[in-house]
Amino acid sequence: MWKKLKMIPLAALVFVCVYPFCFLAAGSLMGKGEIQECLLSVMADADGYAHFPWLPRYPTCQSYVEILLDSPEFFVMFWNSVKLTAGILAGQFLFGILAAWGFAKGTFPFRKILFTFYILLMMMPFQVFMLSDYLLLDWLHMLDTHRGIVLLCIFSPFPVFIMYRFFHQVPQALVEAARLDGASQWQVFWHIGLPGGSTGILSALVLSFLEYWSLLEQPMTFLKSKQLWPLSLYLPNIGLEDAQAAFAASVIALIPAVLVFLAGQDYLEKGIMAAAVKE
Amino acid sequence: MKKKYRGCGFGFVLPSLLGVLLFIAVPFFDVVRRSFMKAASGTWAGLSNYRMVFSNTAFQTAAGNTLRFEAVCIPLLLALSLAAALALYGLERHVRLLKSCILFPMAVPAASVVLLWKVLFHENGLLGGLMHLFHLPGADWMNTPWAFWILVFSYLWKNLGYDMVLWLAGLSGIPISLYEAAQADGAGRWQCFRYITLPNLLPSLFTISVLSVLNSFKVFREAYLAAGDCPHESMYLLQHLFNNWYRDLSMDKMAAGAVVQAGVIFMMVLLLKRAWD
DSSP: OHHHHHHHHHHHHHHHHHHHHHHHHHHHTSOHHHHHHHHHHHHSOOSSOOOOOSSOSSOOOHHHHHHHHSOHHHHHHHHHHHHHHHHHHHHHHHHHHHHHHHHHHOOOTTHHHHHHHHHHHHHOOHHHHHHHHHHHHHHTTOTTSHHHHHHHHHTOSHHHHHHHHHHHHSOHHHHHHHHHTTOOHHHHIIIIIHHHTHHHHHHHHHHHHHHHHTOOHHHHHHOOSGGGOOHHHHGGGTOGGGHHHHHHHHHHHHHHHHHHHHHTHHHHHHHHHHHHSOO | OTGGGTTTTHHHHHHHHHHHIIIIIHHHHHHHHHTTBOTTTOOBOTTHHHHHHHHOHHHHHHHHHHHHHHHHHHHHHHHHHHHHHHHHHTOOSSHHHHHHHHHGGGGSOHHHHHHHHHHHHSTTSHHHHHHHHTTOOOOOGGGSTHHHHHHHHHHHHHHHHHHHHHHHHHHHTSOHHHHHHHHHTTOOHHHHIIIIIHHHHHHHHHHHHHHHHHHHTTHHHHHHHHHOSSOOGGGOOHHHHHHHHHHTTOHHHHHHHHHHHHHHHHHHHHHHHHHHO
């Protein structure tokens, strides 16, 4: 009885979580006429209320065709998003993996204090560093460039924090044994650390991807030229007047994130959970 | 043997640490210095920038809203996600599917979901239609104090799954034998929860709160994308204010504001860490 009863709120929760996807998918498959009919009161401030069907009555791929074939600027934005995300992830991993390993297994002085410093930086919201980021980019002549945005994001302490947890679980005995057998620091890292922490690396990758694919604050502040904008900045500018394009573009922006989510769900969960484990 | 490895591992941290110092810490200390200067003339200004920030009504509104937002959202999110985790914990079937569904909003970019928010919360939108169906008064949700609650909702929507997984991690760490022993002694469902589950989850609580606060700063994305630069007063957050200052090139206000905020978060993290350790 109890089990049956608690399925009701759970089902409601699942509905709330999944409905936006159904909404976007259905909308993107509607023709221009159907969207206008459903959303007229929102689009044109007409009387009455908007309504929205579960499935399009006359499904069509017209809006995808239009946005993929007839709007070159959409491709540019999509490509910008890909470039920014790829650059940031690559940099974060180059520096982050090494740092996480060093923090987890190193024995150097001030290790704890330095790690606390990283956690402290991790907690700061964007606006705290807004001015310093601006001054830095201005000084480096990197305002309004992708390189500048990537530079600001690659030293984010968050992936270090996640990967640290996984490297920490690599048995210390294994590391000691390898060192006794004469392995160099680099060999220990390469042959024991990397395989042992690979789950953590993937977890941090998935979390970072979801975060940076919808990155908004930095590009909004530091990218003036429209042709450099990522999708997350471009989408809201489409506006409801062009609802058809907005729906299709929203779905296309969603697809990479959904694919990463589905493929990496186990890692995503492990990455989230890693933060909860107390040392 | 130990001595030989003293200082080991620092080389691994060094590249990242240099980057953090050069590109984050040093520029920030420059901002701290600037917060005591006049931006235009570069002369010493003492605390006048800070006085200017604190007496600024926009700052008071934004800081008040941000605090109110945290005070409402974090307890709500913690309670709801714990309830969801408990509901999921005892299930035998469909757990994976349910978890996927509840985690799904995490993957939805803010820019995509904003379209639904616009259609849902427009004066003549879906929510208005639903209210009309039940003969309840509607509103132009985004331009009334309801805007704040829309923001709360979108934060809960996005982060419930994340926090639920965190709670599940905490729950799975509680030995089943504890419950079995309690049940053998005749403890009821509520007693088990009150005297076993809650105390054992307490260590997770601090981490989960910290991560929830961290994620709450990102709610600005939804707020900005749905309502633009000048949202309703009730959802005007510190990030909006900083954007406006940035546009006006009010460097001295930005510097002092950043230092104040960094100080508040610094104190908060230290306090939480003390409670955590």
